[in-house]
Amino acid sequence: MTHPFVKMNGAGNDFIVINAMERPFAPTSEQARALADRETGPAGGCDQLIVIEPSQTGDAFMRVWNADGGVVETCGNALRCVGWLLTLAGGRDRVVIDTLGGPTTAARAGELRVAVDMGPPRLAWDQIPLAEEMDTRGIELQVGPVDAPVLHTPGAVSMGNPHVVFFIDHVPDDAFTRATGSLIEHHPLFPEGVNVAFAHVEARDRIRLRVWERGAGLTLACGTGACAALVACARRGLTDRAATVIVDGGELIIEWRESDDHVLMTGPVEVETTGVLP
Numbered sequence: 054m055t056h057p058f059v060k061m062n063g064a065g066n067d068f069i070v071i072n073a074m075e076r077p078f079a080p081t082s083e084q085a086r087a088l089a090d091r092e093t094g095p096a097g098g099c100d101q102l103i104v105i106e107p108s109q110t111g112d113a114f115m116r117v118w119n120a121d122g123g124v125v126e127t128c129g130n131a132l133r134c135v136g137w138l139l140t141l142a143g144g145r146d147r148v149v150i151d152t153l154g155g156p157t158t159a160a161r162a163g164e165l166r167v168a169v170d171m172g173p174p175r176l177a178w179d180q181i182p183l184a185e186e187m188d189t190r191g192i193e194l195q196v197g198p199v200d201a202p203v204l205h206t207p208g209a210v211s212m213g214n215p216h217v218v219f220f221i222d223h224v225p226d227d228a229f230t231r232a233t234g235s236l237i238e239h240h241p242l243f244p245e246g247v248n249v250a251f252a253h254v255e256a257r258d259r260i261r262l263r264v265w266e267r268g269a270g271l272t273l274a275c276g277t278g279a280c281a282a283l284v285a286c287a288r289r290g291l292t293d294r295a296a297t298v299i300v301d302g303g304e305l306i307i308e309w310r311e312s313d314d315h316v317l318m319t320g321p322v323e324v325e326t327t328g329v330l331p
């Protein structure tokens with residue numbers, strides 16, 4: 054598996070990124086899990102493993118493995134990192150990156166900042182997907198023993214990957230986020246699992262967000278989660294259609310553009326180190 058890699062992060066959500074444009078790289082689930090391992094993985098492991106592949110319809114195809122080894126549809130923070138690499142390599146300001154969750158466009162937005170057009174949110178119950186028909190602006194979700202009062206009628210949004218967004222009156226601590234997130238991640242209402250976001254609305258243009266990610270746990274940032282949170286909050290009239298989303302690892306600027314229903318995400322990119330896979 055001797056491939057060079059770049060270790061990067063977007064607002065603290067970190068990735069091992071492999072360029073498979075010239076030479077294929079197709080890890081098994083077990084190999085992906087080993088690379089992501091915080092104890093034994095290269096460069097301290099990662100939240101997601103990212104492989105850049107040739108694409109028939111875009112400039113590249115981005116394939117995403119969660120730390121648990123599962124292949125998933127997309128990853129917002131990684132799209133900024135891959136967008137930065139591709140624009141740097143190609144001497145261009147804008148690239149089209151295909152994912153299993155649909156096509157996206159990444160554009161330079163400053164020295165170490167990238168704006169990604171994530172496409173439209175998917176809001177129908179069977180697009181999330183949910184196991185039964187519900188109004189995704191506020192779904193009926195019975196959570197177990199965890200203190201339910203703050204966990205009523207969350208929103209459900211897909212950005213290509215599934216998200217449930219709780220509107221919570223405080224910023225949850227690690228213990229609550231972990232306990233509740235892990236309880237809901239595999240709830241039977243979500244046949245493909247779900248990323249669990251806790252949105253504390255501070256103002257109509259400001260959301261504090263923590264996310265328990267499907268297949269990765271509590272991360273410092275979740276780009277698609279920030280997009281889903283803005284959409285869910287705007288649908289409930291809690292925010293306008295644009296907001297700064299403050300995550301543990303930094304700030305993401307999210308806009309749900311009225312003209313074409315696309316969600317735009319702008320945020321930082323950081324290169325941590327490079328290396329060669331073992």
Ligand SMILES: N[C@H](CCC[C@H](N)C(=O)O)C(=O)O
Binds near residue numbers: 117266275
């Ligand atoms: N855990 C997510 C994939 C990574 C998404 C997140 N890291 C982002 O920046 O969007 C899922 O299973 O759908």
